[in-house]
Amino acid sequence: RKEVEQDPGPFNVPEGATVAFNCTYSNSASQSFFWYRQDCRKEPKLLMSVYSSGNEDGRFTAQLNRASQYISLLIRDSKLSDSATYLCVVAKSSGGYNKLIFGAGTRLAVHP
Amino acid sequence: DAGVTQSPTHLIKTRGQQVTLRCSPKSGHDTVSWYQQALGQGPQFIFQYYEEEERQRGNFPDRFSGHQFPNYSSELNVNALLLGDSALYLCASRRDYEQYFGPGTRLTVT
Numbered sequence: 001r002k003e004v005e006q007d008p009g010p011f012n013v014p015e016g017a018t019v020a021f022n023c024t025y026s027n028s029a030s031q032s033f034f035w036y037r038q039d040c041r042k043e044p045k046l047l048m049s050v051y052s053s054g055n056e057d058g059r060f061t062a063q064l065n066r067a068s069q070y071i072s073l074l075i076r077d078s079k080l081s082d083s084a085t086y087l088c089v090v091a092k093s094s095g096g097y098n099k100l101i102f103g104a105g106t107r108l109a110v111h112p
Numbered sequence: 113d114a115g116v117t118q119s120p121t122h123l124i125k126t127r128g129q130q131v132t133l134r135c136s137p138k139s140g141h142d143t144v145s146w147y148q149q150a151l152g153q154g155p156q157f158i159f160q161y162y163e164e165e166e167r168q169r170g171n172f173p174d175r176f177s178g179h180q181f182p183n184y185s186s187e188l189n190v191n192a193l194l195l196g197d198s199a200l201y202l203c204a205s206r207r208d209y210e211q212y213f214g215p216g217t218r219l220t221v222t
Contacts, residue, residue: 043214
């Protein structure tokens with residue numbers, strides 16, 4: 001079983017739609033959680049961190065459920081520019097050093 | 113302020129050969145991590161360097177080795193290349209919290 005699992009998609013949605021991505025992780029010792037965005041043939045870029053209390057950044061809302069080991073990302077009012085692959089990421093610390101564990105990503109395509 | 117830079121951008125090698133990839137971290141960053149991203153997959157952690165020492169390692173064979181220099185730049189070396197080593201190799205640097213990724217080196221092994 002992979003440490004971080006995501007639905008690969010693709011999610012094809014019209015502009016203005018609301019779309020939600022889910023992610024599960026297997027290691028309960030995971031300490032930090034993130035969503036990264038990766039455009040085609042580009043490097044991943046941090047979209048937002050995910051906190052237990054839930055957090056929002058404009059049209060993006062992230063939620064974490066530690067008991068269920070589940071992370072979500074909600075995108076409201078989708079824009080064409082939101083088309084990308086969204087990577088769910090958990091961080092584990094070992095000996096004081098963090099490493100990031102990535103899911104395979106969920107592809108989003110927003111169409112006019 | 114230059115971000116993370118990597119060289120070369122693309123590389124084609126033959127099975128059995130050796131390759132060296134280079135990374136310069138973002139200014140002020142002292143920790144460098146390397147990731148391998150195969151097509152359709154998320155990045156997989158290879159190893160992390162801090163103070164010129166390997167601090168953590170992922171599930172990669174000894175053919176993958178690295179180095180960090182006093183100026184925090186880093187190299188990734190892969191020996192005895194296999195076809196399965198074809199991937200995008202990403203370098204990420206950080207000082208405290210957020211990791212910043214470079215544009216990657218796309219390695220093709222034929």
